Amino acid sequence: MTIRKSTIEWNFIKGGLSMYKQSVVLGVVPVKRSFLSMEEALRQKEKFMKVIRSIKTEAVEIIDVDDMCENGIMWELKAVPSVIGKLKEKRIDALFIPFCDFGEEQVVAEIARAFDIPVLIWGARDEKPNTLESRGRDTQCGMFAATKVLSRYGVKYSYIFNCETEGREFKTGYENFIRVAAVVKAMKNLRVAKIGERPGPFMSVMTNDANLMNRFGITVVPISPFKISETAMRIMKEETEEFQAYYKELTARMDCSAMKEEEVKKAAAVKLAVKKHLEENNCSVGAFECWSAFPGLMGVCPCVALGELADEGLPLACETDVNGAITMAILRACDLYENAEFLADLTIRHPENDNGELLWHCGPFPYSLKAESSEAGLINAQEQFELKQGDLTICRFDELDGKYSLFAGEAKTTTGPKTSGTYVWMEVDNWKRWEEKLIFGPYIHHVGGVYGKYLPVLKEAARYLRIDFDDAHQEGGSPCAL
Known part of the structure; x- marks a missing residue:
C-alpha cells in the first residue's frame, strides 16, 4: 500500500525546499501541596512557564492544564483522570512535572504512570527555610518523596537539579530533556x-x-x-x-x-x-x-x-x-x-x-x-x-x-x-x-x-x-x- 506524503512531517525552508522535521509535544503539569499557598505556587508557575515558553519554541509544542484545574496547578487527586485524558488526547511525547512547592506525590505518580514516555521532574530552589511565622515551599523535600513513588511504580524519569528558575542550569536541563524526548520519539x-x-x-x-x-x-x-x-x-x-x-x-x-x-x-x-x-x-x-x-x-x-x-x-x-x-x-x-x-x-x-x-x-x-x-x-x-x-x-x-x-x-x-x-x-x-x-x-x-x-x-x-x-x-x- 502506498502511504501518502502527508503522513511524513515536513517543514519548509528557504527556496521552498521541503525539510523533514518532528516536533516534541510536551505536557506540562505543575503541582502543589493542597494546604500550601496557592498565591506562592502561582508565582513559581508563572516564572518557569515564562522561561520554558522561550526555549526552542520551533521544536516544542507545550500542552498545559490551565483549563483543567485552578490556575493550571494540580493538587486534587479527583482531577487526575481528566488531566490524563486531555494529555492522551493531545498525544504528548513527553511529560514535565514542575514542583511549585512540596507537591502531591499521589498526583505526580498517578499522572506519570499513565504514560510510557520520558518524564522530567524539577522544582525551583527555595529562597529561605521555614520560620515560626510562615511555612516555606519545601520543594526539594517533596521531590525526594515523589520520586520514590515513581520508582515504586517503575516510572523512568529525568530530573534537573533543584536550582533557580532563571539560571543556566535549569535552561540547559530543560533543553536537554527536549532533545532526549525527540530521540525517543524518533525511534518509535x-x-x-x-x-x-x-x-x-x-x-x-x-x-x-x-x-x-x-x-x-x-x-x-x-x-x-x-x-x-x-x-x-x-x-x-x-x-x-x-x-x-x-x-x-x-x-x-x-x-x-x-x-x-x-x-x-x-x-x-x-x-x-x-x-x-x-x-x-x-x-x-x-x-x-x-x-x-x-x-x-x-x-x-x-x-x-x-x-x-x-x-x-x-x-x-x-x-x-x-x-x-x-x-x-x-x-x-x-x-x-x-x-x-x-x-x-x-x-x-x-x-x-x-x-x-x-x-x-x-x-x-x-x-x-x-x-x-x-x-x-x-x-x-x-x-x-x-x-x-x-x-x-x-x-x-x-x-x-x-x-x-x-x-x-x-x-x-x-x-x-x-x-x-x-x-x-x-x-x-x-x-x-x-x-x-x-x-x-x-x-x-x-x-x-x-x-x-x-x-x-x-x-x-x-x-x-x-x-x-x-x-x-x-x-x-x-x-x-x-
Missing part, C-alpha cells in the same frame, strides 16, 4: 528504507530486522535499486521543472567538470528518485546499496544523492548499513533537526596527532557542512570537499546477539592532510580508549557525526530506550589491549 515507529542488499563482503553491516521491530517498533522497508533506477531514468526523460531547477542549482555550487553532463544529470535524477520513494514509503531515513549496485544500473555512483538528502533531513547510510541509518536518525533528533548529520568511516590515525582520527567517506557528506574555504567538486558523482571546523558528537547504534548498545563521545575537529572524497579530521581526549571500545564493542567502521555537544542527551536517551550506553570518555567495558 521509525521506518528505514533498505535500498538493496548489503555488499557481499560486508558482513559487518548485517542486521536483524525482526529484532528492530520487536524491541523498538522500527520497520525496515525494502526498496529495489532497480525501482530507484527506473524512476530516475523517467525523471531524466520527462525533464520536469523540479529536475531542471535542481540540476541547475547543483552544478552552480559544485565543480562538475570532471563528469559528462549526462552523468551529472543521472546523479541529480537519482537524488530526486530516492526522495520520491522515501516519501511514498513513509521513510525518513534509509540504507543504500551504493557502489555495489548503482554504477551497474545507472553508470554513476549515487553518493552525492546521500549528502543532498541529508541536507533535507532525510539521511541515508552507505553500504546498506541499517544500524548506521538508525544512528543518524538518533543524531538528527538530538540536534532537533536543525543541522545535517553524516556517516563516516573511521579510517586512519592522524600522522602527527596521536589523538587524531580521519572521518572519511567516498563522497556522501552534506554540502551544508562544507568548510567555507573548501572547493566542492563531483567526480563520478562522489563529492569532494572537507567539512567545517567545530565541536562534534560521534555515536554508533549497534547490536550483537540481540543486545543493543550506543557508543558516543564528544570531539573537536582539527587540521590534517588533504584527501579525496568527503572528510574531516577529528581530535578526541584519548584515542586509544576510543579505539579499544570500538574494537571490542559490537561496532563497525561506520560512525555517525553531528556538530554540537550532545553526550548527556544520548546517555539519557539510551536509558529510556533500554539500551547499553558506552561512554567513549570512560574506562572499562572491554578487555585491555596488548
Whole structure:
C-alpha cells in the first residue's frame, strides 16, 4: 500500500525546499501541596512557564492544564483522570512535572504512570527555610518523596537539579530533556528504507530486522535499486521543472567538470528518485546499496544523492548499513533537526596527532557542512570537499546477539592532510580508549557525526530506550589491549 506524503512531517525552508522535521509535544503539569499557598505556587508557575515558553519554541509544542484545574496547578487527586485524558488526547511525547512547592506525590505518580514516555521532574530552589511565622515551599523535600513513588511504580524519569528558575542550569536541563524526548520519539515507529542488499563482503553491516521491530517498533522497508533506477531514468526523460531547477542549482555550487553532463544529470535524477520513494514509503531515513549496485544500473555512483538528502533531513547510510541509518536518525533528533548529520568511516590515525582520527567517506557528506574555504567538486558523482571546523558528537547504534548498545563521545575537529572524497579530521581526549571500545564493542567502521555537544542527551536517551550506553570518555567495558 502506498502511504501518502502527508503522513511524513515536513517543514519548509528557504527556496521552498521541503525539510523533514518532528516536533516534541510536551505536557506540562505543575503541582502543589493542597494546604500550601496557592498565591506562592502561582508565582513559581508563572516564572518557569515564562522561561520554558522561550526555549526552542520551533521544536516544542507545550500542552498545559490551565483549563483543567485552578490556575493550571494540580493538587486534587479527583482531577487526575481528566488531566490524563486531555494529555492522551493531545498525544504528548513527553511529560514535565514542575514542583511549585512540596507537591502531591499521589498526583505526580498517578499522572506519570499513565504514560510510557520520558518524564522530567524539577522544582525551583527555595529562597529561605521555614520560620515560626510562615511555612516555606519545601520543594526539594517533596521531590525526594515523589520520586520514590515513581520508582515504586517503575516510572523512568529525568530530573534537573533543584536550582533557580532563571539560571543556566535549569535552561540547559530543560533543553536537554527536549532533545532526549525527540530521540525517543524518533525511534518509535521509525521506518528505514533498505535500498538493496548489503555488499557481499560486508558482513559487518548485517542486521536483524525482526529484532528492530520487536524491541523498538522500527520497520525496515525494502526498496529495489532497480525501482530507484527506473524512476530516475523517467525523471531524466520527462525533464520536469523540479529536475531542471535542481540540476541547475547543483552544478552552480559544485565543480562538475570532471563528469559528462549526462552523468551529472543521472546523479541529480537519482537524488530526486530516492526522495520520491522515501516519501511514498513513509521513510525518513534509509540504507543504500551504493557502489555495489548503482554504477551497474545507472553508470554513476549515487553518493552525492546521500549528502543532498541529508541536507533535507532525510539521511541515508552507505553500504546498506541499517544500524548506521538508525544512528543518524538518533543524531538528527538530538540536534532537533536543525543541522545535517553524516556517516563516516573511521579510517586512519592522524600522522602527527596521536589523538587524531580521519572521518572519511567516498563522497556522501552534506554540502551544508562544507568548510567555507573548501572547493566542492563531483567526480563520478562522489563529492569532494572537507567539512567545517567545530565541536562534534560521534555515536554508533549497534547490536550483537540481540543486545543493543550506543557508543558516543564528544570531539573537536582539527587540521590534517588533504584527501579525496568527503572528510574531516577529528581530535578526541584519548584515542586509544576510543579505539579499544570500538574494537571490542559490537561496532563497525561506520560512525555517525553531528556538530554540537550532545553526550548527556544520548546517555539519557539510551536509558529510556533500554539500551547499553558506552561512554567513549570512560574506562572499562572491554578487555585491555596488548
